[in-house]
Amino acid sequence: MAYEVLARKWRPKQFEDVVGQEHVTKTLKNAIETGRIAHAYLFIGPRGIGKTSLARIFAKALNCEKGPTPIPCCECSMCKEIAAGNALDVIEIDGASNNGVDQVRDLRDQVQFAPTRGKFKIIIIDEVHMLSTAAFNALLKTLEEPPPHVKFIFATTEGDKVLPTIISRCQRFDLRRIQTPLIVERLRTICAFERITIEEDALLAVARGAEGGMRDALSSLDQLISFKGDSLTEDDVLAVFGLVSRRALEKLAAAILKGDMPEILNLVGAFDSSGKDLRRLTVELMEHFRNLLIFQYVGGGTMTQREATPEQVKTFSEQASLADSGRVTQIADQLAEMEGRLRYALSVRTLIEMTLIRCARIAKTVSLEDILKRLHAIRTAEPPAAMPAEPRKPSPVNVYEDPTLKQIMQEFDGKIVGVEDAND
Numbered sequence: 001m002a003y004e005v006l007a008r009k010w011r012p013k014q015f016e017d018v019v020g021q022e023h024v025t026k027t028l029k030n031a032i033e034t035g036r037i038a039h040a041y042l043f044i045g046p047r048g049i050g051k052t053s054l055a056r057i058f059a060k061a062l063n064c065e066k067g068p069t070p071i072p073c074c075e076c077s078m079c080k081e082i083a084a085g086n087a088l089d090v091i092e093i094d095g096a097s098n099n100g101v102d103q104v105r106d107l108r109d110q111v112q113f114a115p116t117r118g119k120f121k122i123i124i125i126d127e128v129h130m131l132s133t134a135a136f137n138a139l140l141k142t143l144e145e146p147p148p149h150v151k152f153i154f155a156t157t158e159g160d161k162v163l164p165t166i167i168s169r170c171q172r173f174d175l176r177r178i179q180t181p182l183i184v185e186r187l188r189t190i191c192a193f194e195r196i197t198i199e200e201d202a203l204l205a206v207a208r209g210a211e212g213g214m215r216d217a218l219s220s221l222d223q224l225i226s227f228k229g230d231s232l233t234e235d236d237v238l239a240v241f242g243l244v245s246r247r248a249l250e251k252l253a254a255a256i257l258k259g260d261m262p263e264i265l266n267l268v269g270a271f272d273s274s275g276k277d278l279r280r281l282t283v284e285l286m287e288h289f290r291n292l293l294i295f296q297y298v299g300g301g302t303m304t305q306r307e308a309t310p311e312q313v314k315t316f317s318e319q320a321s322l323a324d325s326g327r328v329t330q331i332a333d334q335l336a337e338m339e340g341r342l343r344y345a346l347s348v349r350t351l352i353e354m355t356l357i358r359c360a361r362i363a364k365t366v367s368l369e370d371i372l373k374r375l376h377a378i379r380t381a382e383p384p385a386a387m388p389a390e391p392r393k394p395s396p397v398n399v400y401e402d403p404t405l406k407q408i409m410q411e412f413d414g415k416i417v418g419v420e421d422a423n424d
Contacts, residue, residue, distance in 0.1 A: 045174060095125050124155070183210055199232065220237075238276075244280075
């Protein structure tokens, strides 16, 4: 029997198997249970998050021999044919290769005939945004008033390229990128079933590299198994995909927050020498500071469920005291600006080093606001001076002899910077 890749073997078969899209699966199940099934649906979202899988599951739910049902049996001939892609009543079209007006006219003629076996004739068009304007226009009237036995399901990665006249005739669902903890949990389940031994940090590294796509995560896992067999470590993942380890990324973030510039330069140099993807490092570093900022505002309870593993939340707890939220925001802004400049940089390493040094200065440099707060605190703490018997003309203050300003100068030890430097 031919080998079946993990992405196909573990493709969702029920609504409950779709990870991270509960807002869509719940709506579709309720529509089936209440009989409020629309004539056209549009699924929009990035690659590998379950758009086409949802379309096939929905088709099975409508045409299952026990249906329409929110839980297709996956055992009847209709369910098996739809899963295999050879059902006569479910027409699946690739919009990229069938984007002409002639193909749409043929499709329009086919939907006039009643289904052969199932209850509905279902038309699934993947990457629907690739259809030409003439093809869209040829579809408009049929899409607005289709025969009662026809259901349209569209999927696309670029919803802004679909004509508004098409979108207005569909129920639109925006699918989200799958959060990293959910991908880790799914990968852990699959590895346990496939009898693959894998480290927790390796699971996290695979999920990080997938960028929110379950299909990408499963394809990466398949590649790693071919590379190392049934025992995988984090180093294996980092070696194959050029990622930086979680600990190294957190170490670099800590060096920035502490203003340790030699450590920053050493780490970036080590990443570059070992062939790590520095552009990818920038994205992950920006995401780290974004999550750190969220932790400072909402704490770790919500993040553990949605956006970070317990180990990451522990790190955020340790780093949250190294800089206030204002400085973390400025650091994230610097990283976001650098990400936009990387595509034009002749030396990626140089640009990253200069930006991270600037971030370290932001983290530790004394700002004018800090000076004013300290001055106000010292002035408030001084006892009120006794009023002189007779008013006298105040003598000019020598800023180098004034005890308050002298104390501030000694405390900051020459670290006071101007407004322009603080905003670097």
